[in-house]
Amino acid sequence: MTTTYRPGQPIWCSGCGHYGVQGALKYALTALNISACDTMILSGIGCSGTMQNNLGTYGYHTMHGRVLPTATGTALANPDLTVIAAGGDGDGYAIGAGHFVHALKRNPSLVYIVMNNGTYGLTKGQDSPTKNGPKWAPAEEGFDAMMLGLSIASSSFLARGFSGDPKQLNSLMVKALEHARSGKGLALLEVMSPCVTYNDTYPEWDAMTRDVKTQDSYDSNDKATAFATCIRMKQSGQIPTGIIYQGEHPTLESAMVNPKLNKMSKLVKNNSGCQGELDAILNGYRI
Ligand SMILES: Cc1ncc(C[n+]2csc(CCOP(=O)(O)OP(=O)(O)O)c2C)c(N)n1
Ligand code: SF4
Ligand SMILES: [Mg+2]
The missing domain is CATH 1.10.287 (Helix Hairpins)
Incomplete structure (x- = not known):
């Protein structure tokens, strides 16, 4: 028997940053005229991992930390699909960290959206790898996916947005989709997406996020200077956002x-x- 699936309502707490991410994704899919039947959203496990339930595209809920290998296989099997992997910072940067590094290295043409809230929202607020000064190791600095991406020679698109800045986020989502759909490789879009219930960072991140475009002669085609500028911004208490890096590198599918x-x-x-x-x-x- 075949059952027609109907998208549901989000399960998220009122005010969760993930609403902003979903809004930007819907905006970009509409702006680029990408039809639902040509789109596949795969998700990790977590509050962030439920986005595919809310949109009328094809969807698949993967195992915890395994969204990238599954999405890579999907993109290779059907190059005509717009493939979007979506998950949380726990899913992507802790249990999925190995796959994350290798996906950046392999550069398959798909979009990877990471909703970074510094916590494990679904399991009630444990510190995630991006948390600065976690309870169990106060001196530890949070993991920074943009800095890691900049250190990998074959990464081709690195961007960071903030749920509290929908205008910038909409534009980054469009650019990420364009990058992957034109066969230029993995578009990593990390979104600072506060968990209002367990780690409400809206005011803090509103003050700290700054578009790299505001930095003198920032060159998003040059990893070395981008790295130096992002380090400087972090040292002065800022969170760099915008197009951190965009460049050309052979993709997984072209190099197969x-x-x-x-x-x-x-x-x-x-x-x-x-x-x-x-x-x-x-x-x-x-x-
Ligand atoms: C193999 C496995 N280990 C642990 C869990 C428990 N678990 C469910 S969601 C989650 C973390 C979710 O955090 P994140 O990916 O940051 O998503 P968020 O809920 O914050 O959006 C964990 C550890 C699981 N479901 N499967
Ligand atoms: S627990 Fe946090 S991450 Fe999960 S839905 Fe609520 S606000 Fe969002
Ligand atoms: Mg999280």
Whole structure:
């Protein structure tokens, strides 16, 4: 039996930053005229991991920390889909940290939205890796995904927005989608998305976020100077936002040297009824 799925209402607390992220995503999908049937949203586990339930696109709820490998497989299997991975800072930067590093390194053409609230919202407020001075290690500085991204030679798009600045966030979401959809690689968009229930950072982040465009001669095509400027901004208590880096680097799909996989993508894409051929390819992987 086939059941038609209908999008639901968000489960989030009133005022949660994740509403702003969903609003920006809806804005960008509409602005770019991307239809729901050409879009797949995959999510991690957490409050942030429920966004795919609220939108009328294809959706898939992955295992905790596994949204990026699943989204990468989706994008490779059907290059015509707009693939959006979405999850929290706990999901992406703790249990999913290994996949995060390797996705930046591989540069598959998809959008990865990370909702950073400095906490594990769904499990009631434990400190996440981005929290400055967590209770159990007060001297520890929070993990910074933009700085990590800048240190990886093959990263191609790094941006950070804030739920409290919808104008900037809408524009970043459009740019992230454009980057991935034009086959330029992984568009990482981290959104400072406060958890009003367990870590309400709206006032603090409102004061600290600053677009890198405000910095003298900021060059978002140059990782070395971007890195130096972002470090300086952090040292003076600011959170750099905007397009931190955008550049060109070969993507995972363009660099795929395995002709078997390339051929499989095409067969799935064409849905050409070549079951025999697909079986033969899959048999090639069996020992
Ligand atoms: C394998 C596994 N380990 C732990 C959990 C418990 N768990 C559920 S959500 C979550 C963290 C969510 O935090 P985050 O990704 O930051 O999302 P948020 O709720 O803050 O949006 C954890 C640890 C789980 N579901 N599965
Ligand atoms: S617990 Fe926090 S992250 Fe989860 S819905 Fe509520 S405000 Fe949002
Ligand atoms: Mg979180």
